[in-house]
Every structure is written in C-alpha cells, then in structure tokens.
Amino acid sequence: MRRPVTIKHVAAEAGVSLQTVSRVINNGPNVRQEVRDRVAAAVSKLGYVPSIAAQRMGGSRSYLLLALNDRDRTIEGWRSGEGADWVDQMLLGGMLQCAEAGYRMIFELVDTHSSHVEREVQAAISALHPDGVILTPPHSDNPMITELLVRMGMPFARIGSMEAGEGFAIAMDDQAAAAAATSLLLDHGHRRVAFITGSDEYALSGARLDGYRQAVSARGLPDDDALIGRGDFTFASGVTAMEGFLAMADRPTAIVASNDQMALAALRVALRHGLKVPQDVAIVSFDDTPIVRFASPPLTAIVQPIAGMTAAAARLLIRAKAGDADLPLQTILPFAIAEREST
Helix, strand or coil: CCCCCCHHHHHHHHCCCHHHHHHHHCCCCCCCHHHHHHHHHHHHHHCCCCCHHHHHHCCCCCCEEEEEEEHHHHHHHHHHCCCCCHHHHHHHHHHHHHHHCCCEEEEEEECCCCCCHHHHHHHHHHHHCCCEEEECCCHHHCHHHHHHHHHHCCCEEEECCCCCCCCEEEEECHHHHHHHHHHHHHHCCCCCEEEECCCCCCHHHHHHHHHHHHHHHHCCCCCCHHHEECCCCCHHHHHHHHHHHHCCCCCCCEEEECCHHHHHHHHHHHHHCCCCCCCCCEEEEEECCHHHHCCCCCCEEEECCHHHHHHHHHHHHHHHHCCCCCCCCEEEECCEEECCCCC
C-alpha cells in the first residue's frame, strides 16, 4: 500500500526544515521566494495535502472552530426521529465555510442547564484550542458561557441572537419574520389569528411574540392574550396550545407556530377535531425543515437561513483570527416565506 505523503516528505524533497514548509503553507513571513518556489514544487510533485497539525506548526492558529449546541434538546431531537434538520443545516453552513478557508469545524454538545456548564465549555476549549467558538441558541444568550469566553479572550459568534453584548451576533430578524407570517394570514382575511410561542430560554421567542403583536396591532385588532399559547418548541406543547384554542367559544381561524414541531402538533389536533386545513383553520410555521414540506397538507413556513447564519459566523471568526479588525458586530440575514397549501 502506498504510504501517505507527510510534511516530512515535503521538507526532504525541498531540502528545508519542517517549520519552513509550514510557514510556506500558511503564507507566513520571512521566507525567500526561491524557497517558497521549491516548497511549492515539492508539494505539487508529491501531491501533499496539508494537515491541521502541519498548519499549526506555522503560527498561532489552530485552524479549528468549535460549535456548541444544547445537549438535551439535540439528543432529544435525534432520538425522537422527528425529522428536524436544524443541526444538519447548521453543520452544512459552518463546515462548507470552514473548508473554503482550510479550517475544520468541531461540533460539541454542552448542557446549558448544568451547573457545570462553564467547566464543560472550558474543558472543550482546553482540549481543542480553537480559533473561535460558535454558539447556537440558547447558548447564544447564556451569560455564564459568554462571560467565560470573554475572560478567556476567546473570539465567539452568537447564532440567532440580536441581544447587545460581546462577540459577533448573527441572526435573522425574528420580530419581522413573525410579523410577516401574521400579516400573511391577515391578508387572507383572518381576524382571529393565534400564536404559539417558543421557550422563554430563547431570546428569539420574545422577538417573535413581539412581531405577532405588532402585526395584529397594525390592523387595529385587539391584543387578546387568549390567542397566545405558551409553547416550548416541543410537539407536546403545541398539542396543549392547540387544544386550548379549539376549546374556545370563538376559536381562532389561523395559527402561527414558533417552530415546525409545534406547527405539526397544531395540524394533527385540527385534523383530529375534524377540521380542514386551510378551509377551517390555516397554519404557518417557522424554520421550514423537511417535516413541514411533506406534511399533509404541506405547511406554509418562515424559511430561517440556518446554514447562512453559521457560515457567516465561521467567516467572521476566521477573518478575526487573521487580523481583520473591520468586521460587523451584528449581522442580520434575510428570511423568506414559503407559502404552501396550509394557508
């Protein structure tokens, strides 16, 4: 079997040290052009692909980004097999962006509710020495985590967060998205539009509720707390909220749910009660993961740019590590509405 080509083979072929090869690979300083040409020729001749270990030899970069996701919710989603692809889209955006820059992205699960969350984060960083950390909700707005990263001098990006604070904040405008979803239903003639909130642990849940209320108020309709169902992003909470709506004497004719699982729960409850969608009740969801596209009927949904947000986070952290100081602290990416048969 052919042995893999290593940095040692390149150094021997070019007649230089390992450190010189690494500096050339990383476009480092203090290397004569004649030496750079010899190393480049050796790399081309041998078909060498630089490893992270070789890249690390050339300077202060690790060429790794660490993405942290909430352990309990992620594992629950995987085990339930409900079909949400939030994690898939997050990995897609981050990994493709890292690959373009010669980086790798490591994905770790951390329990945001644990009293040892700081220790868990610190252990991961100490083991990997990443160049930056990507936080996903609810880690994005967890002060225990963000303050730890600030103390460690670790650059980080906060996905799905518009809150003021340290690090790069990358999000869509959740308030505007909820207002758009509600307005779509109002434009279809609905006047009793209900809203199922997300978990209060997520700052974006409050923003979406504000957007719903903004759209209702803009049409001169009353702010009716009975039309707000308290959910926590789980299917069960969507069932409870929808059952409550349908028990009302003057039930709503349209629902905005803060994620796909709760929207599917609303759909199931409606059908179980003999209602037709959208003739008797219309439904709009958030996220637009595959499960809503294959529902019957397919659900209208806010398309959240999950991959785009993670790609932006990775791009900002890589540029920051390269010394680029002219970077935006807040990035707002556009959302879209995929209108389907549920409205």
